[in-house]
Amino acid sequence: MSVLDQQLMIYLKTTDTCQLNCEHCFTNGINGKKGWFDPVATSEFFHKLHKVNPYYSNGNISFHGGEPMLCPIDKMFEIWNNCKHLWPDLFWSVQTNLTYNLTDDRLKVFNEICNKSFGTSWDSNIRWETDKQQQLWKDNVKLLVDDGHEITMMVCLSTDVIKNIEPITILNMAIDLGIAHINFERITNNGNAALNPKIIPLNIDLDKWFLKMWNQSVEHKTYKYINNIFFNSILTSFVYGTHSGCRCRQCEQKIFTINANGSIGGCPNGAVDRTFGTIWDDIIDLMTSEGRMCNISEEAQRPAVCYTCPVYSNCHGDCHQLEIQDNICPAPKSLMIKLQKENDIELYKKFLNGFIGKE
Numbered sequence: 001m002s003v004l005d006q007q008l009m010i011y012l013k014t015t016d017t018c019q020l021n022c023e024h025c026f027t028n029g030i031n032g033k034k035g036w037f038d039p040v041a042t043s044e045f046f047h048k049l050h051k052v053n054p055y056y057s058n059g060n061i062s063f064h065g066g067e068p069m070l071c072p073i074d075k076m077f078e079i080w081n082n083c084k085h086l087w088p089d090l091f092w093s094v095q096t097n098l099t100y101n102l103t104d105d106r107l108k109v110f111n112e113i114c115n116k117s118f119g120t121s122w123d124s125n126i127r128w129e130t131d132k133q134q135q136l137w138k139d140n141v142k143l144l145v146d147d148g149h150e151i152t153m154m155v156c157l158s159t160d161v162i163k164n165i166e167p168i169t170i171l172n173m174a175i176d177l178g179i180a181h182i183n184f185e186r187i188t189n190n191g192n193a194a195l196n197p198k199i200i201p202l203n204i205d206l207d208k209w210f211l212k213m214w215n216q217s218v219e220h221k222t223y224k225y226i227n228n229i230f231f232n233s234i235l236t237s238f239v240y241g242t243h244s245g246c247r248c249r250q251c252e253q254k255i256f257t258i259n260a261n262g263s264i265g266g267c268p269n270g271a272v273d274r275t276f277g278t279i280w281d282d283i284i285d286l287m288t289s290e291g292r293m294c295n296i297s298e299e300a301q302r303p304a305v306c307y308t309c310p311v312y313s314n315c316h317g318d319c320h321q322l323e324i325q326d327n328i329c330p331a332p333k334s335l336m337i338k339l340q341k342e343n344d345i346e347l348y349k350k351f352l353n354g355f356i357g358k359e
């Protein structure tokens with residue numbers, strides 16, 4: 001039995017650039033660095049990592065970007081074929097904007113590497129410049145869902161979404177499209193978002209929106225139709241005492257983001273600016289590098305407001321990349337207070353649908 005971590009999450013950026021230019025993009029969208037990852041050198045890195053820890057049994061290797069599917073597909077297959085046997089319990093996936101033509105090559109990636117399970121993103125007014133682009137995304141989602149793909153939709157919680165869109169409208173749209181899992185991503189102050197602070201909503205408005213999403217989801221019994229991963233990350237603490245997703249506070253320990261140029265960081269949102277090594281480094285040197293230790297230490301510390309918080313035991317302090325605004329945190333605090341008070345474990349189990357938070 002290994003004494004090292006069992007959990008590994010690799011975000012492997014096939015490129016740092018994209019054909020879109022979202023205002024919140026943490027790799028700087030269309031202005032991100034051009035070029036592809038090196039499948040040979042990256043494969044050697046995975047083999048070195050495997051020698052140090054062959055026991056990773058939980059987690060995944062996800063192609064990221066920029067837009068990962070812009071990369072020549074043979075490079076993606078090359079690394080997958082060379083490395084898929086290393087940790088057979090880890091699944092391979094992709095996070096893609098799906099705003100392109102679904103060529104046979106690309107379908108092959110979704111079918112064979114992703115085993116028909118992957119993620120795509122959605123937001124309002126910051127991703128697609130034309131209705132035609134948005135329609136292309138929808139058509140692609142429908143086509144893939146009809147072909148049996150299990151899609152996770154990542155919703156970006158911009159100011160526009162929080163101010164102008166009801167949570168149930170988004171949930172119903174996803175359900176109508178046949179999306180299997182939905183998650184809600186808060187914007188961190190990295191890349192393009194740092195240049196466009198107006199797209200980051202106020203924490204107090206986020207808090208109200210999350211509470212509304214819960215109330216509407218209970219009323220419409222959305223758990224019958226779609227798996228809400230954001231709720232899962234809250235509810236596992238009430239039902240199973242586990243802290244999953246953005247509440248784990250262990251991202252910097254289990255995540256390695258490999259930029260397309262071979263530099264390595266932890267959390268993908270900070271991986272462009274806060275690299276701590278490269279794929280050519282000795283693994284132990286990389287693991288114990290000063291930059292990684294700083295990230296881990298920063299993540300271990302909690303903001304001052306957490307120390308007196310009545311729902312700390314459920315929240316665990318939330319994602320360390322998000323900012324406190326005038327002593328108001330970005331977490332769904334009002335919702336957690338309500339859940340704690342009502343303690344309706346049977347209802348929470350319905351939402352969790354068997355998920356216990358030991359990812």
Ligand code: SF4
Pocket residue numbers: 017018019020021022024025026027028029030065066067097127
């Ligand atoms: S957020 Fe994603 S889709 Fe948008 S510009 Fe960045 S990489 Fe492209």
Ligand code: SF4
Pocket residue numbers: 188245246247251252255267268269319320321322
């Ligand atoms: S640190 Fe925050 S933004 Fe980064 S992967 Fe974890 S939850 Fe996501």
Ligand code: SF4
Pocket residue numbers: 305306307309310311312315316317318329330331332333
């Ligand atoms: S709800 Fe806010 S204050 Fe409370 S533990 Fe979570 S992040 Fe900290």
